[in-house]
Amino acid sequence: MNHSTNGHRLKGALVGYGFIGSRGHIPAYSKRRDVDIVAVVDGCAARLELASQQIHNVRTYASVQDLFRSGLHLDFIDVATPPSDHFSISLEALRRGVHVLCEKPLTTAAGDAEALAEAAVQSHRVVFPCHNYRFAPTIRAIDDIISSGRIGRVRSVTLATFRPTHAKGVPEWNPDWRRQRRWSGGGIAMDHGSHTFYLAFDWLDAWPTSLTAKMLNSEPERWDTEDDFSATLIFPGERTAHVHMTWTAGARSVIYTLHGERGAIIARDDDIEVVTPRTNGTSGDVSWDVDRTVTSSSWMDASHTEWFNAMFDRFLTAIESHDYAGEDMLDACRCVAVIGEAYASSADACHERRLTTPSGFERRSSHPDRRPAGDIALDAPPVSAVPGV
Numbered sequence: 001m002n003h004s005t006n007g008h009r010l011k012g013a014l015v016g017y018g019f020i021g022s023r024g025h026i027p028a029y030s031k032r033r034d035v036d037i038v039a040v041v042d043g044c045a046a047r048l049e050l051a052s053q054q055i056h057n058v059r060t061y062a063s064v065q066d067l068f069r070s071g072l073h074l075d076f077i078d079v080a081t082p083p084s085d086h087f088s089i090s091l092e093a094l095r096r097g098v099h100v101l102c103e104k105p106l107t108t109a110a111g112d113a114e115a116l117a118e119a120a121v122q123s124h125r126v127v128f129p130c131h132n133y134r135f136a137p138t139i140r141a142i143d144d145i146i147s148s149g150r151i152g153r154v155r156s157v158t159l160a161t162f163r164p165t166h167a168k169g170v171p172e173w174n175p176d177w178r179r180q181r182r183w184s185g186g187g188i189a190m191d192h193g194s195h196t197f198y199l200a201f202d203w204l205d206a207w208p209t210s211l212t213a214k215m216l217n218s219e220p221e222r223w224d225t226e227d228d229f230s231a232t233l234i235f236p237g238e239r240t241a242h243v244h245m246t247w248t249a250g251a252r253s254v255i256y257t258l259h260g261e262r263g264a265i266i267a268r269d270d271d272i273e274v275v276t277p278r279t280n281g282t283s284g285d286v287s288w289d290v291d292r293t294v295t296s297s298s299w300m301d302a303s304h305t306e307w308f309n310a311m312f313d314r315f316l317t318a319i320e321s322h323d324y325a326g327e328d329m330l331d332a333c334r335c336v337a338v339i340g341e342a343y344a345s346s347a348d349a350c351h352e353r354r355l356t357t358p359s360g361f362e363r364r365s366s367h368p369d370r371r372p373a374g375d376i377a378l379d380a381p382p383v384s385a386v387p388g389v
């Protein structure tokens with residue numbers, strides 16, 4: 001795998017050698033010929049020791065401060081720590097002139113996400129979120145069906161994420177950080193909300209204008225974060241996304257349904273059904289055609305390593321086209337804002353919260369993968385997504 005980087009192998013540092021860093025990102029980088037991971041940063045000595053054993057010639061550092069003090073030349077850092085540190089690490093890298101790829105959620109507060117977008121534009125460096133579900137074969141197949149026009153304009157979607165428990169971090173550090181607000185910033189909404197919300201934005205081709213949400217914590221004596229989340233998001237044109245995410249499910253599964261003007265898509269993990277009505281000409285009776293497709297997304301493998309490189313290619317395209325805070329980043333800002341407003345709604349007896357987009361952070365275009373060919377001008381001059389900075 002090799003993206004056009006003018007023959008230059010990009011030098012990267014992975015910050016956080018935990019589950020996703022070591023099992024998701026590093027195996028994907030090892031398939032590329034355009035990237036060298038030259039350094040690993042981790043606050044946990046046992047994880048650094050593992051990185052030294054597993055990655056040839058890698059330098060190791062106990063903190064990003066140590067990394068930057070070393071003077072090592074870097075093109076980008078890949079932030080794969082728990083969310084509490086995403087903002088400070090990413091901001092430091094941008095100030096040092098280093099591009100940033102950052103795991104979801106981009107930050108735990110909307111203001112921090114917007115500050116990162118502004119810092120990216122000011123420093124002429126890209127910040128790009130790991131919104132990897134977009135690159136799962138099942139999601140790409142759904143996008144293709146929408147683009148084909150078979151179900152017409154999408155009017156409502158449901159997105160359900162079922163997990164029997166929270167995902168565990170590596171045992172050498174703090175496997176239960178997802179249930180501890182100090183590290184996670186919240187429970188399943190913070191952990192999984194980004195994936196759910198950017199898919200809803202893509203499928204409804206808009207950002208929501210209001211929401212109402214409810215959260216539950218089934219073990220308040222043990223944890224200070226929610227393990228069950230439901231919400232209704234209202235989109236322009238009275239269209240809706242209904243969301244349920246839970247760590248208390250009896251199975252591990254994602255179930256998405258998309259309802260359009262001329263049919264529906266029903267996806268459960270790898271299985272996709274496209275349901276369209278057919279009217280009998282003489283009787284006028286309606287019958288239903290059901291087309292079934294099976295994709296191969298490896299949903300049960302939480303490392304999602306097979307989705308990584310298509311996403312990384314988009315990060316490289318953003319670097320090459322000077323798209324410092326592009327559509328993916330603006331979506332990340334909206335995801336964090338939606339999560340924050342959902343917490344506020346739940347804390348306020350599910351009252352509806354209006355969602356406003358700060359000036360300069362407006363949606364720039366439709367889902368990039370659905371734009372007509374030729375719409376992406378790779379050699380265009382730098383574009384500021386954030387006017388005035």
Ligand SMILES: NC(=O)c1ccc[n+]([C@@H]2O[C@H](COP(=O)([O-])OP(=O)(O)OC[C@H]3O[C@@H](n4cnc5c(N)ncnc54)[C@H](O)[C@@H]3O)[C@@H](O)[C@H]2O)c1
Binds near residue numbers: 047
């Ligand atoms: N996109 C996806 O599909 C996906 C999947 C899993 C995890 N993630 C995200 O990846 C991130 C990490 O999750 P994980 O499951 O790998 O967690 P993990 O606990 O397995 O790994 C975290 C690692 O970060 C290290 N660390 C903690 N604070 C640090 C700091 N300030 N500086 C350097 N290292 C630090 C820990 O020692 C640990 O090794 C989270 O943001 C999570 O949401 C994304």
